[in-house]
Amino acid sequence: MTPDRLRLAVPNKGRLLEPTLRLLRDAGLEFEDQSRALVSHAENVPLDILHVRTEDIVELVGDGVADLGITGTNLLAEADVQLPVRLELGYGRCRLEAAVPVDDEAVSFEQLAGRRLATSHPATTRRFFGERGIDVAIVPLSGSVEVAPRLGLAEGIVDLVSTGSTLIMNGLRSVGCLLESQAVLVGRPSAVARRDATVDEVVTVLGAVVAGRRRKYLMMNAPRRALSAIEAILPGLASPSVIPLAHDDMVAVHAVVEDADVWRMLPPLRAAGASGILVVPIEKLVP
Ligand code: AMP
Numbered sequence: 001m002t003p004d005r006l007r008l009a010v011p012n013k014g015r016l017l018e019p020t021l022r023l024l025r026d027a028g029l030e031f032e033d034q035s036r037a038l039v040s041h042a043e044n045v046p047l048d049i050l051h052v053r054t055e056d057i058v059e060l061v062g063d064g065v066a067d068l069g070i071t072g073t074n075l076l077a078e079a080d081v082q083l084p085v086r087l088e089l090g091y092g093r094c095r096l097e098a099a100v101p102v103d104d105e106a107v108s109f110e111q112l113a114g115r116r117l118a119t120s121h122p123a124t125t126r127r128f129f130g131e132r133g134i135d136v137a138i139v140p141l142s143g144s145v146e147v148a149p150r151l152g153l154a155e156g157i158v159d160l161v162s163t164g165s166t167l168i169m170n171g172l173r174s175v176g177c178l179l180e181s182q183a184v185l186v187g188r189p190s191a192v193a194r195r196d197a198t199v200d201e202v203v204t205v206l207g208a209v210v211a212g213r214r215r216k217y218l219m220m221n222a223p224r225r226a227l228s229a230i231e232a233i234l235p236g237l238a239s240p241s242v243i244p245l246a247h248d249d250m251v252a253v254h255a256v257v258e259d260a261d262v263w264r265m266l267p268p269l270r271a272a273g274a275s276g277i278l279v280v281p282i283e284k285l286v287p
Contacts, residue, residue, distance in 0.1 A: 005046045006198045009066035012051035016183055019091040020070050024049070026283070027205045046198055058083060058186065067188055067199060073181040074160060077124045083186040086203045090210050092183035094162040096121055099172040101149050104156075109176055112136055112156055118148030119158035128178045146170040204286065212282035215256050218265075219278040224249045226273030233268050235261075256282065 010020045024031070030043040040049045050066055057069040062081035069083075072092055076083060098117065100106050106115075109132060118139040119125045129136045139154045146166055148154040158178060161167060167174060185206060187199060222230055227242065230253055234240050240255035253274070257265065262279055269277060 005041075005048050006068070006202065007048050007050055007066040008202065009050040009052050009057045009060045009069040011054040011057070011070065014054050016054055016070065016072065016092050020183065023070075023089060023091075023206060023209060026209045045201070047202065061186055061188055064188055068202060069186050070183055071186060073184055074121060074124070074179060076184065076186060077179055077181075078121050080123075082189075084189060085184045086187045087185040087207050087210060089183040089185060089206070090213065092181070094160045094181050095177045096124060096158060096179040096181060097161045097167075097177050098156060098158050098175045099146075099161075099167050100156040100175055102171050102173045104173070106156070106175055109134055112175065115156050116154040117156045117158050118145050118154035120145055121158055121160075124179060125158045146172060205284070208284035208286045211287065212285040214259055215282050215285060216259050216262050217254065217280040217282050218257050218262070219252065219254050219276075219280065220269060220274040221245065221250055221252050221276045222272070222274045224251050227251065227253070229272040230269060230274055233265055233272060256285070 010024070011017050029045060029047065029049075031040040031049055033040075038051060040051070042049065050060070052060060054071060055075060057066070057071040058076055058079040058081055060066045061069040061083055062079070068086070070089065072094075073085075074094070074096055076085070098109065098112060100112070106112055109129070112129075113134050113136065116137045116139050117125060118141050120140070120142055122138045122140040125136070126138055139148065141148060141153075145157050145159045147170065148157055149172070150170070156175070157172065159166075160181070161174065164174070185203065187203075218234070220230075231240060234253070234255045234257060240253050243252040243254070245252055266277065
């Protein structure tokens with residue numbers, strides 16, 4: 001590790017490991033697959049990747065050991081250090097939820113007053129209920145939170161949920177969501193000046209990958225007279241590109257659209273006269 005290289009801390013195991021390495025590769029960073037080693041060096045950018053425990057990343061960035069880090073919003077909320085979020089990365093999505101046994105009568109946060117809540121997120125839970133004036137007792141646990149009610153340790157839990165199947169398997173039911181979480185890129189509050197340009201580069205390129213993943217490039221041919229109907233269906237990032245074709249009165253229309261809208265757009269585009277419609281992935285998008 002040399003001092004003039006930027007340091008990015010990433011998870012070395014767990015749920016965020018694979019999607020994080022995929023993001024770095026999709027961004028075009030070339031590095032050896034050394035996720036078992038502590039450090040790997042990017043070959044094409046002055047950047048060292050520190051492979052560390054997910055739970056340690058906020059602290060390492062806060063202490064200045066790393067300039068940037070990838071972690072979950074939930075871990076950021078739980079830490080003492082306040083770090084600026086430079087990018088939301090769109091994976092590792094989960095919710096921090098309060099839950100009680102299925103036969104419990106509580107259906108709101110207020111009805112949890114006076115309960116013991118087991119959680120591996122004590123600071124976030126304390127803050128959430130404190131801000132609402134609801135008095136709960138926190139039972140801090142580092143894992144297996146969902147079994148606490150059955151063991152008689154607590155009357156409810158606050159835990160991370162993505163599909164909800166762990167709650168169901170443990171005879172629990174959600175009462176509400178305290179926090180929505182996803183993977184985020186965090187930075188040091190004040191990055192050393194000489195490294196700022198590289199920090200901005202990393203933010204721009206990772207941001208371009210995340211933005212590209214959410215969108216598709218749509219190409220189609222259409223008779224020129226269908227153009228206004230087609231334009232009305234395509235909101236796009238900006239106005240679509242319209243390119244004349246060799247055959248009379250035919251044009252090619254290209255546009256960038258939200259991935260989530262493609263499904264809804266295809267039938268009306270076809271009905272409006274578009275043909276040869278291609279939906280193409282976008283590797284990177286810099287707005
Ligand atoms: P790990 O414990 O190392 O597998 O990573 C846990 C991190 O992954 C959490 O802190 C969250 O940011 C994220 N995550 C995403 N979905 C879930 C989930 N269903 N349960 C726990 N963590 C999740």
